[in-house]
Amino acid sequence: MAGIELRALHKRFGTTDVVRGIDLTVPSGAFLTLLGPSGCGKSTLLRMLAGLEAPSAGQILFDGSVVNDIPPGRRDIAMVFQSYALYPHMTVAQNIAYPLRKRGVPRGERDAAVARAAEVLQLTALLDRRPRELSGGQQQRVALGRALVREPRIFLLDEPLSNLDATLRSHMRRELVALHRRIGRTMVYVTHDQLEAMTMSTHVAVIDGGRLQQFGTPAEVYRRPANRMVASFIGTPGMAFADGMVATGRLLLAGRPLALIGAPDGPVTVGIRAEDVEIADTGVAACVTDMEAVGHETLLTLSGEFGTVTARAPADCRLAPGATVHWQVRPAQLHLFNPETGDRRNAALSPITSSNETTAP
Amino acid sequence: MRPALHHLGDRSLGPLLIAPVVLVLGTVIAYPLFAAIALSAFAVDTPTLRSRFVGLGNYAELLGADGRFWPALGVTLVWTAATLALQIVIGVAMALLLNRDLWLRSLARSLVLFPYFVSTVVAVLVWRWLFNDMFGLANQLLMKIGVIAAPLDWLGTMPSALLSVIVVGAWKFFPFVVIAVLARLQTIPESLYDAARLDGAGAWSRFRDVTLPQIGEVLGIVVLLRAIWDFKEFDLVYLLTGGGPVDATRTLPLIVYQEAFGLNRMGMAAAYAVAMMITMLGFFLLYRLAVRGRT
Amino acid sequence: MSPRLARTGWSLLAWSLILLVAGPLLWMVATSLKSEDEVFSLEPTLLPVEPTLEHYAVLLTETAFPAYFANSVVIATATTTVVVVLAVLGAFSLARFRYRGREAIASAVLLCYMLPSVVLIIPLYLLMVRLGLANTIASLVIAYTSFALPYALWLLRTFMAAVPVEIEQAALIDGASRMGAFFDVLLPQVLPGIISTALFTFILAWNEFLFALVLVNADDVRPLTTGVMTMLVSGFNIEWSLLMAASVMMSVPLIIILAFLQGHLVRGFGAGAVKG
CATH class of the missing domain: 3.40.50.300 (P-loop containing nucleotide triphosphate hydrolases)
Structure with missing residues (x-):
């Protein structure tokens, strides 16, 4: 040994x-x-x-x-x-x-x-x-x-x-x-x-x-x-990435706030794993552009103004390509990276609780 | 031996293993090669080995009006081109034939190789017996069927002497082409022919569009190798005609031998040898240019 | 046309051509078995009417043929041994080691393979005379190495390059030395290549004529090629049946090789001549 x-x-x-x-x-x-x-x-x-x-x-x-x-x-x-x-x-x-x-x-x-x-x-x-x-x-x-x-x-x-x-x-x-x-x-x-x-x-x-x-x-x-x-x-399907922005304590994707963040202002890359994406009644609106049935589950490709993410759905999912859905992700599960170096950035993320900002997933 | 070698890293073991080869090739090839070039600048008398520096004098003489370089080069080129063409045509045809499903195919393939592997001495003896003026099979058969009226002195007159040398050369060396081409033919996937058949290709266009491109590369190498070997062939021509009648079949390698050991002019022989080598190099470069130009 | 008929047609064509190609050699055998009267007949028969082995008997008892044969065996065997040992080690070096000058050596070897013998023959002759080796078996073994070694190296290098290097590396990890891995693992893998190389070298040496003509001028060291030619020119009238018997005897090793080891020969061809 x-x-x-x-x-x-x-x-x-x-x-x-x-x-x-x-x-x-x-x-x-x-x-x-x-x-x-x-x-x-x-x-x-x-x-x-x-x-x-x-x-x-x-x-x-x-x-x-x-x-x-x-x-x-x-x-x-x-x-x-x-x-x-x-x-x-x-x-x-x-x-x-x-x-x-x-x-x-x-x-x-x-x-x-x-x-x-x-x-x-x-x-x-x-x-x-x-x-x-x-x-x-x-x-x-x-x-x-x-x-x-x-x-x-x-x-x-x-x-x-x-x-x-x-x-x-x-x-x-x-x-x-x-x-x-x-x-x-x-x-x-x-x-x-x-x-x-x-x-x-x-x-x-x-x-x-x-x-x-x-x-x-x-x-x-x-x-x-x-x-x-x-x-x-690492991870299948692969992590989805989107260009985000930190402004006055908020993490913005496509100009819309996603979470509260304890980080200085500036651009940031946001990574989202498929298993963290939840299909919900409210949240980010996106269009189902592709569906891949892999047996025990179905992988959905969702495209919207936040870019493209992958989500996992049950095998008996009734959606069809072209359908519009909403998805959410818990802020703590987001991954942040420096857009220039690609290095991980650690920052405290928490949901936006204020009731008038309804777009927060 | 093993423990000793174990301590030597790759760095010294590799060169150590090739060293004997370099030493031997240095002695039997590199040294003679340079010695030949040096020797070509001297006039040397073979029996006494007495020598005198003549500079480029030997070259001036052999390329000049009384020199035999140009006529011999002509004979060499005729011999090489003609025998090579025959070897390729017969060789490719035979390879195509032997690639088919035949009776006793492997025996057939063995028998075809015989001329190539048999000693040139044996080949020449057999052909000289066939070409014998009185009792040779060639004359007897041709007289019987009435092609010739009187026995022909095959190896003693022109143009039959040159023709005989070319034919015997083709007979002796075509199996090389057969083996090389046959090996390549066997690797052509049957599916290529099936695809061509589906596309409506007949036998000829299958050969032209499938077989020929596939064996093209091999043929290129075979032509190059055989051209070099035929150009420098000594045994077959020397044993068959000795260069005669007079100088009618005296190729460059025969001139080198004759100058050195017949006319006892070693320096001149070396000059002929070097001139011949430079000519081969020239043709080789031309070939490379032609091949590169095409692709 | 039915496939069966086609096969018959092609077979007949192929076999008539093969007989034409082999014809001179068959005629050689037939002549060697004919009596003198039959040989010098104006109405030749294809097969000997009364086959006789008298020429073989004369050849083996009354001429220098057995001595020439023995010389050829010694020369070809010695050349093969020297060339195979040198080439196996050299090819291992060229195929498996990285060092400065390796590619230069490999190209030089290929160039050597193309070099005309007549260029080398004069300096080699002078060298042998100076070393006192003229008219010795050693001089021929040395000279034959000059054309057999480059080919053997090239051939064996191709064979060794085809063996995956991982199995030697596995042996290194399993505790073998570099040479140990070579002997334990690589050598058994290239054995067919070594046999091919040995056969080629043997045949080249057995058939060589020019060097023997120049370097050896004494009956006790003369090999078959020049020896048999001496028999041709020394006789008052040419005894063709005797010469044909000598030709047959001289070809016996080749017949054996072609009959039993043809596969090795053809493989050597493919590896060295065509891929090279």
Whole structure:
């Protein structure tokens, strides 16, 4: 088990900076997800943790000691690749045994360990097969087995579920969480799928443009996104944004007051999550421009003078596109961002209670 | 060996692994190449290896009125163009044929490769036997069906000598075209042909609009490679005619050999070799320009 | 036209062309089995009337052919070994490492592959004379490396580039060294490519003529190509049936390779010649 610490980590390929100074400390036993859009530098970060890429600047520490110059094989880590990277000419048993063989573990012990790992992952019947004779899910389990067998201090997983179909993916998600709980090792998991990040991790690091955008628990990242990028990347459907204005203690959208606010005057970006939008008899008038039935609910796209927001409605919603509705949102659930930098702005928000200002939602 | 290498980072291991190759290629290619260029500025007598600096004198002589460069270049170009054209036409046709569903297709594909892999010495011996004036099959068959009245000295007279060299060259090297084109043909998805059929394309337009564009790129590379190899071909021409009659089939590589080891003028031979190389480079650049101009 | 009839038609056409192409080689075999009288007949028959192996017997007992054959085996095997070892390590370097000059080396290798042998032959001859290697088997092995190594490198680099780099990285993480990962994981993956390369190199060396003509002038080191040509010119009258028997014998390794390992040969072609 090991905690991980990154200090001003930097990686440059030729003239492009892929990772631009990341500082991060993760406690031992954490399930850390590196989350971000493709090309954000998260895989490069993982490969630096593995020792497959050397940092251009900065330090990587495992349990307080710098590992920059330690080759991958001596970092006591295991990695599951997106492509699984199974050795095609070896059987499942040989694949799983390989890390032990390289460490000079005697044959008897090796066989026992392979048998144990195979048992855990339900691979016992497949031990004599070769990778190409296995299904995607089975290959995935072999890759996990190869990582598990050595009981390393850190597990690195590079989008391991991206090649599986939807059912298998959600099954494996639960398996991985259970596995993490059982062995309690530090895991670093790279994905662009925010659902995986939300459901599996104890810690999420949102990365974009080679920089750490936010680091925290899934709940923190969801509830208090540090900036517009994090806010828009996390949550389905995505957060809606509108240009607002603060004037004399009021938050105005399209010139109309929305809430009381304790902030100086000036422009502000307002973010609204779909689940915070309530269809009501009064409030902001908007037109239903699109409806998307996703089974258990219906997503409504509402366009009005405040811009466009998404709202959740019950599956049996009777509305039709073109209908006019009213919606409300509780001021405390609004997210505010600096329109120039995109950074989160914290300000006390409260409903406008005065009875003559009826437009307040 | 492994623990020692383990401590070396990628930085030194990569160059270390290529070092033997660089060393060997430096000795057997780079050094001889530069030595050849240097040698071309000397007059060297092969048996004694006594040499005298002549500057560009060798080049002046070989390009001059008494030099044999221009006539030999002409012969080389005729040989290259004619044999290459035959190789491509026969090769593509054969590849198209072998791509069909045939009886014993894989045996057929094997047999077609034979001329290419068999030693040039074997190929030439067989053809010289076929071209034998009295007992060769070529004369006997042609006389029997009445095409010729008297036996022909195939390799000893013109134009049959040049023609024979071209035909044997085409026979020996066309399988290269077959393999390259056939490999590409097998990757053309059947759905392309189905789509063309639905669009009402006949056999010819399917070939022109589907097959030809698909094998175009491969053909470009094959033409380039074969042109280079045919241009510099020594064994086949040397063994078949030795350059004769007189100099009628003496291509540039044969001149180089003859100057060096027949006429004992090593410096002159090197000059011919360098001139030949520069010519090839010129044609290569022209080819690149033509290809780039088209795309 | 029914598909079946079409298949018959195309098959007949293809096979008659193949027989035409293979004709000279079949004629070679037929001639080698004919008696002297039959060979020099003005009414030739396609198949030998009385097949005889006498020419093969003469070839193997009364000529230098067995010695030439042995020389060729030694030269081709040694060349193949040297070239494959150098090319496997070199291709690994070119395919998997980043360092300054790598691309320059790769381009130079491709250029070497296009270079005419006649340009190199004169300085190489002078070099061998100076090193005292003229008329030795070693001189031919060294010279053959000059044209076989660039091709082998190019071929193996293509094969190695096709193997996903992740499996080597997985091995590194699993505790292998760089060379350990190479031997454990990459090498088994490119084994078919190595076989192709070895076959190509062997055939190139087996068939080579020009260097053998220039560098070797003694019967005890002469390989088959120049050796058989010596038999052609040294005889008072040319014994065609004997030469045809020699040609057949000389082609035996190729027949074996084409019969059993054709797939490897064709794969090598595709990788090196066409993608390169």
